[in-house]
Amino acid sequence: MALTKVEAAKLTNDMLLRGVIETIVMESSVLTLLPFMNVTGTALTYNREKTMPAAQFYDVGDTWQEATPEFTQVTVALKILGGDADVDNFLQQTYADPNDLEAIVIESRAKAVAHLFSDTFFNGDSTANPKAFDGLATLVPASQTLEPGPDGGALTLDLMDELIDLVRPGRPDALLMHKRTRRKLSQLRRTSGNLLETDVDAFGRRALFYDGIPIIVDDFIPIDETLGAGSNLSSIYAVKFGPSGVMGIENGGIQIEAIGELETKDASRHRIKWYAGLALFSELGVARLRGIEGA
Template sequence: MPLLVEEAAKLSEADLQRGIIEEIIDKEDLLAVLPFVGTSGKSYDYNREKGLSEAEFLSPYDPVPEGAATFEEVSTKLRILAGDVDIDKFLAETQSDLQDQVAIQLQGKAKAITRKFRRSLAQGDSALNAKEFDGVLKLAHADQKIDTGENALSFSMLDELLDAVPNGADAIFMTSAHSRSSCVAACHWRS
């Protein structure tokens, strides 16, 4: 009886190397710039600036006009973002000779949670999903948004958008496609 390929394959080991080649790489600079703070209770409460009182130029002995800033109290319900990884103890112990099964699965789950958080931070809408938090797109005021229509975002539009952020912007949050097109436009602009 001839040796079948399937049977021969059982008796031979592939040259399996330690490590995983990640097909999807995440570079997570976003989490480094976010000001995460601890809180207790069921919500995070803060005051949002609503309006400022104006100042006036005066002549000597003119009365100083009164005015005060106004604020709006905002209460944000805390949300839970979690994922579960079920790893069979037997498989983790017997099949972690080359790859640590637990570490690989936990790393993958952490990557998935980070992606979900990033999407929600940009586009989250508690009106559509009551378990999700509102993202920047929903929280930003109308005067802090620019509708480009069918046009690409230009540098002058980007400047206008950055100028609309009180006290300036610490970071620019954009898709990698927007980032690439901005870099290409900057290279063409320089030359």
């Protein structure tokens, strides 16, 4: 069963672990929507959908033509993500509320884990860093990538609609972009006489929608990309989550391990670890509009 981290937090009775999961989800915008599949072993091997089988109309008595989808076998390895949180024993003993100090230190480390996951979700490249998993910039194929021009260009509503139409069947679950791009999109909609729709997300925060599709703003989407002679460019990703698009993989979920007292310093240690990765199950479930200018 695939669960988002929002739902996983509700199922644990460990209040410390629940707090860590909620902190990570709050700090990583993509984790509010990204479902995770628990896998056995160190990697997941699966068939990635490349093309859908064609259908056609027939007359009575016609010979029917067989059509099959195309798949590519892919293996995605789990990566080890995490960090240690050390609580100084002197501060722990003299602090007004020892539990608060421990929670503050662990929360700080949980935020760092969330930021690293978000950064890797978009920008991960296992060729450049074998310890990391591949992100969307690496996973989205050229056939699902749009460009305003060879050197980049301005965002337009026509490009937005073309990006959405690249994801099929159906529509994307979310549009992921930097806040700079969100501002430009809002300006375009105002100029056309329409505003972006608003609603609330799973945490009660105000959220924006483009034609009914949630807009997820994430600062880890770069605004310094290059394309041809263009620079300081950015991208928008249209994504379906789950087995028809992008899904996280993990073994054991987010874990907190009490390491205990340290030998080399007067402190106790907790380790936050997560054996996780990212799988693209269908190339048709994602699309990228790259080369968007800032102005």
